Amino acid sequence: MTSRRHFIKLSGLSMAATALPLRRSRPDAKPIILLKSSWNDKNIGDIGHTPGTLRLLERYVPEAQILLWHAAPRPVTEALVAKNFPKVRLISGGFEPDKPDSPVTRAFNEASLYIHNSGMSMNYGLFNFEWGNTMSHLAPMLYCRERNIPFGLYGQSFDKFASPADLIYRDVLNQAAFIYTRDKESLKYLNENKFKPAVLEFGPDGCFGIDVRDEEKGVAYLKQNGLEAGKFLTVVIRTNTPPLDGAGKGNLLNPAEPTPEQKAENLDWMAKMNQLISNWVRKTGLKVLIAPESLKETKYGRTLLYDTLPDEVKAKVVFREQFWSADEAMSVFARAHTLVGMEPHSLIMALALGVPVIHARALWHGRKGWMFRDIGLNDWLFDINKTSAETMNATLMQIHQDYPQAKEKARKAMLVVAERQKASMQVVRKLVKLAS
Incomplete structure (x- = not known):
């Protein structure tokens, strides 16, 4: 569970968000969670992250309006979401904060919380050394920091921060309201590299929340x-x-x-x-x-x-x-x-x-x-x-x-997952309530 010290820090960051103008269109509007997800339509995991995390958000933060941000078209995932999550609103387009009337910029300015969904996109020097790709993920968080919008990373793996990327990653991610790593090796890696967001804990991949079927x-x-x-x-x-x-x-x-x-x-x-x-x-x-x-x-x-x-x-x-x-x-x-x-x-x-x-x-x-x-x-x-x-x-x-024993072993593993899902979503819900 989140420590008292972390929660005080978390609350302070969240309360700062209430001073932001244009965050809510009217006083009685629902809080808004902006979720960036759906990295690829050609990989089952990159499809599965999205309905999994959406289901968790709908279950644990039912009072929130969820906006799903697709920087690039994802027709397979979008059809899946439209069928199973009719209340979720899709926001499309690139991040262009110099265009205040763009759908993405408006979504950020209305958001009570921004979440970067599960994956391994927070790396530099692992797959390539492309600053453009790195900044496409970090720039929205820099904008959130500028505008006092709380942000967090859900179910991430962290494998490499080649120099000098470690400097900017640490600077930006230390301002996160939460980082949940989907494996404990990533958690260890962040601790060793002195990452200190408000909440830094193990939290399983969002795909574990999936329950959609055809x-x-x-x-x-x-x-x-x-x-x-x-x-x-x-x-x-x-x-x-x-x-x-x-x-x-x-x-x-x-x-x-x-x-x-x-x-x-x-x-x-x-x-x-x-x-x-x-x-x-x-x-x-x-x-x-x-x-x-x-x-x-x-x-x-x-x-x-x-x-x-x-x-x-x-x-x-x-x-x-x-x-x-x-x-x-x-x-x-x-x-x-x-x-x-x-x-x-x-x-x-x-x-x-x-x-x-x-x-x-x-x-x-x-x-x-x-x-x-x-x-x-x-x-x-x-x-x-x-x-x-x-x-x-x-x-x-x-x-x-011994199939019954194997089924029981699978069930117990999912109980571990469920406990971490609940704990992480309680943090998300408290953040949303404080920031709205």
Whole structure:
């Protein structure tokens, strides 16, 4: 829980916001939360952050009007939000504070609180050294500081502040009303680097709050592919491969031109996934769904994994050709036996549904890889570069053989998540009430 000292500091920052003119259009207006979210429509996690955090805000701060800011168009996420969150108002456009009549500037000037949603955008020198990208995230917070608008970061991972970016990050983020890190390694990193916002605590990724579904599409897909509820394993992969055409330029996680070492790593990863799938099919007789965490894996998941499976195993495996939105994925995951994934967000969605998961990730993908350890699931977390397929197979078989115990373990992990969600949202609600 927030310490007394932190809460006094938090209250002081929040009270300062009440002096701001033009913050409320009329005295009886609802408080306004401005949420910046939805970083990408081509990755299930970047879609899932938004409905997850929106659900938490609606549940714990029902008196607030929520404005969702999309700096760039996100048609997939926007359709999902319009369907499931009809009271949320979308604000579109770039941040241009020199244009006081722009929708984004007006939204900031009316906001009781600004929140930068979950992700790993608060880094410099990790994926690139682009000041423009860095400032696109920090400039709104500088504006908030100038205007006494409280701001916070929800469910973030922090991996690198290359010099001299550490100076500006520390200066800006020390003014935050709260920073919730989605993994405790990021919390440790900020403490070591002397970051001291009003509240600095562990707070899970916003995607954990997700509860949206598209039952019509999800059930139809399962029926079409002969996948029975509770009788199929879902596997979600990650490869060192370039984005598909038009999906953006390469970076650390999606190299435009994979090195020989990265190509060799792909082969090693997929060989382990091949063994895991083959073992599951041969030992249980149950099916497997290979599902995409990101758009690009609808191509590379086939060529690097599905096509390499033995024919008798392949007969029991369904490869999903099309990328999907979070609501259809949720309806499918809700009926899966277990999820094995190399990226966390499909697994987060499954856990939110009470489905057991195994996370086999590469450590260099960042501190977000510790999320499952930090909610009590260390036994289901593996470094894929150092863990044999046999070890992961043994864990998967243990889940299968004592499935009720595995379900209970997933439930207890979500109780940890729920406690942190409640605590963090209580801080959000108090801030909103003080600033409105």
